[in-house]
Amino acid sequence: MSLLSVYQPITAEAVRLALSTSLLGRTLRVLDETPSTNQEAFVLAQGGASHGTAVVADRQTAGRGRHGRQWHSPPGKNLYCSVILRPAIEPDAVAHWLAWVPLLCGVAVARAIQGLAACSSTLKWPNDVLIGDRKAAGILCESGGAGGTAPFVVAGIGINVNTPLDLFPDDLRGSATSLAIEGGRPYDRVVLLASVLSELEIRCDAYLAGHVADLRDEYRLRSSTIGQRVRVELGQGQTVVGVANAVNDDGSLCLIAAGAGGSHAADAVLDIRAGDVVHLRRDESQ
Numbered sequence: 001m002s003l004l005s006v007y008q009p010i011t012a013e014a015v016r017l018a019l020s021t022s023l024l025g026r027t028l029r030v031l032d033e034t035p036s037t038n039q040e041a042f043v044l045a046q047g048g049a050s051h052g053t054a055v056v057a058d059r060q061t062a063g064r065g066r067h068g069r070q071w072h073s074p075p076g077k078n079l080y081c082s083v084i085l086r087p088a089i090e091p092d093a094v095a096h097w098l099a100w101v102p103l104l105c106g107v108a109v110a111r112a113i114q115g116l117a118a119c120s121s122t123l124k125w126p127n128d129v130l131i132g133d134r135k136a137a138g139i140l141c142e143s144g145g146a147g148g149t150a151p152f153v154v155a156g157i158g159i160n161v162n163t164p165l166d167l168f169p170d171d172l173r174g175s176a177t178s179l180a181i182e183g184g185r186p187y188d189r190v191v192l193l194a195s196v197l198s199e200l201e202i203r204c205d206a207y208l209a210g211h212v213a214d215l216r217d218e219y220r221l222r223s224s225t226i227g228q229r230v231r232v233e234l235g236q237g238q239t240v241v242g243v244a245n246a247v248n249d250d251g252s253l254c255l256i257a258a259g260a261g262g263s264h265a266a267d268a269v270l271d272i273r274a275g276d277v278v279h280l281r282r283d284e285s286q
């Protein structure tokens with residue numbers, strides 16, 4: 001076995017030694033293999049697991065992505081982590097909180113990557129973490145317990161850490177990247193995990209303390225979508241093309257529709273709550 005920590009398996013002991021959080025990751029389950037850490041964490045949350053409980057796996061056999069996609073989850077290379085977020089929050093503030101968690105997670109992951117790998121990453125709305133125009137990390141937030149006394153979000157974070165290009169499946173090779181590809185060296189997954197949890201805890205606490213305007217500014221500065229011409233795939237074959245203008249207070253994307261050829265009048269202002277954003281090049285019509 002290698003003595004270098006970048007090649008070591010993730011262990012609960014190593015994570016605990018690296019953690020600097022108060023709550024996030026303090027209750028921790030580290031697995032060799034699971035279908036999906038989100039699935040695992042969701043069951044724990046339904047059983048009453050506390051705020052900050054985290055599940056980490058070395059490999060997922062059915063890793064879940066947004067919009068029903070799969071998340072490529074080979075063993076020994078990457079970070080697959082799900083954190084249960086269920087802070088004490090007033091019932092009428094829950095919807096706003098649920099809308100903001102995905103954005104807070106995106107910023108936390110981007111900052112952790114920058115701190116470790118010195119790669120400057122950006123966020124494609126809502127929370128794809130890009131290095132250049134390739135995706136290095138994805139986040140899937142799934143909520144539960146609605147209407148009950150303790151609603152929760154499972155924030156599932158997948159970061160391509162040490163995957164070499166030839167280990168990505170053919171359909172991802174043109175659009176995905178990893179920290180090792182970008183930085184030219186392997187990175188320590190435990191250090192990255194501890195940093196993600198710390199950055200996320202800071203942002204959750206800031207949100208709960210009422211600093212939403214600051215968090216929105218921070219998100220805007222990291223966004224590569226705002227100001228871009230985009231196509232948004234809304235599902236069921238519906239798309240809209242326009243310029244992404246801002247992220248609204250409720251976390252939705254404010255889009256000025258381009259109109260021509262689309263289903264919306266030119267300059268219509270649309271608030272996109274869910275969809276798949278594609279950044280268009282200047283010369284791309286749609």
Ligand code: BTN
Pocket residue numbers: 035036037038039060062063064065066067069071079080081082128137138139140156157158159
């Ligand atoms: C995306 O499609 O961009 C979101 C990908 C989220 C993947 C992570 S890996 C850890 C957690 N468990 C899952 O099954 N999915 C998330």
